[in-house]
Amino acid sequence: MNSAVIDMSTYGPVLDDVDRRILLATQAGLPLVSRPYHAVAEMVGIPSAELMLRLRRLLADGVIRRLAAVPNHYKLGYRANGMTVWDVDDEQISRLGQQVGQLPFVSHCYRRPRHLPIWRFNLFAMVHGHDRDDVQEQIQTIQRCLGEACRDHDVLYSTRILKKTGLRMQPQANQKES
Amino acid sequence: MDSLDRAIINRLQDGLPVCEYPYLAVARELDTDEVTLLDRLEHLLDSGMLSRFGPMIHAEVMGGGLTLAALEVPEERFELVNDIVNAMPEVAHNYQRNHRLNMWFVIATERPEQVQDVINRIESETGLVVYNFPKEDEFYLNLRFSV
Numbered sequence: 001m002n003s004a005v006i007d008m009s010t011y012g013p014v015l016d017d018v019d020r021r022i023l024l025a026t027q028a029g030l031p032l033v034s035r036p037y038h039a040v041a042e043m044v045g046i047p048s049a050e051l052m053l054r055l056r057r058l059l060a061d062g063v064i065r066r067l068a069a070v071p072n073h074y075k076l077g078y079r080a081n082g083m084t085v086w087d088v089d090d091e092q093i094s095r096l097g098q099q100v101g102q103l104p105f106v107s108h109c110y111r112r113p114r115h116l117p118i119w120r121f122n123l124f125a126m127v128h129g130h131d132r133d134d135v136q137e138q139i140q141t142i143q144r145c146l147g148e149a150c151r152d153h154d155v156l157y158s159t160r161i162l163k164k165t166g167l168r169m170q171p172q173a174n175q176k177e178s
Numbered sequence: 179m180d181s182l183d184r185a186i187i188n189r190l191q192d193g194l195p196v197c198e199y200p201y202l203a204v205a206r207e208l209d210t211d212e213v214t215l216l217d218r219l220e221h222l223l224d225s226g227m228l229s230r231f232g233p234m235i236h237a238e239v240m241g242g243g244l245t246l247a248a249l250e251v252p253e254e255r256f257e258l259v260n261d262i263v264n265a266m267p268e269v270a271h272n273y274q275r276n277h278r279l280n281m282w283f284v285i286a287t288e289r290p291e292q293v294q295d296v297i298n299r300i301e302s303e304t305g306l307v308v309y310n311f312p313k314e315d316e317f318y319l320n321l322r323f324s325v
Contacts, residue, residue: 015240029223029232032216035198055196065234066193072229076325083275083282094315101318111315112246119279119309154277162272163264163283164229
């Protein structure tokens, strides 16, 4: 997946009003009908050929990563979802973060700021297992990878999904004056 | 869930093609027919196996703002604070976690400066401190799960 940083200053205005209407019409879900893009085109009020062209462009530009199914990993048997967090030497975090990110059970791996004294961790790696024993093994693997550069770690399990709507655009942005 | 459901989940995480009959195209790949695929997909969504099916928007490419934030919510006020946080349309995901910082959520906005507005609103409506954890470096991101 391409998640490279794109310099927005050279990127220009990414979405025009029609693009915006397309995203608004689809973000809650693509229609489950034989010709979903025709249905969306009708909602947006443009020809279906134009709609498909715009979708292809939004995909090529990376504004839309994919038109895809988003699984609920709890319901799919990944019951232990741990946000593992690590206090890693600032000098070594770039190199070590890359290594942790390559581990197969890690789905996201980011450097984030500390908030002392309540929060001393600067490396976040999301891991997923069928149970907490799986996750404990994964934690040991990460620990071996980080070695002496890691001073402390913790794991925060999600105990409840409170909201999972994904990234949404606001309808009112559609009406703002240009 | 049978093997066709699993194949559908795995295949549709990679994305629906943009063409006139995209479900038909995917159905053929999976050796099934369009009506079956649409029925199964509807069932997977209704039963919550899939949390949604649609465009996955890349906030940063769109020029938007994105951050991870956390709250230390007193247990007796948890549901109330949850309602306040979830009522914000900019909150994309929210999880309860077993830590002193017990509520963790993602804020996604159309413009970067709006992230701070949302944080301010949450702070003023809840009276709690929002701990902001913006991404400083991305080492890996893979949102696919094989089943």
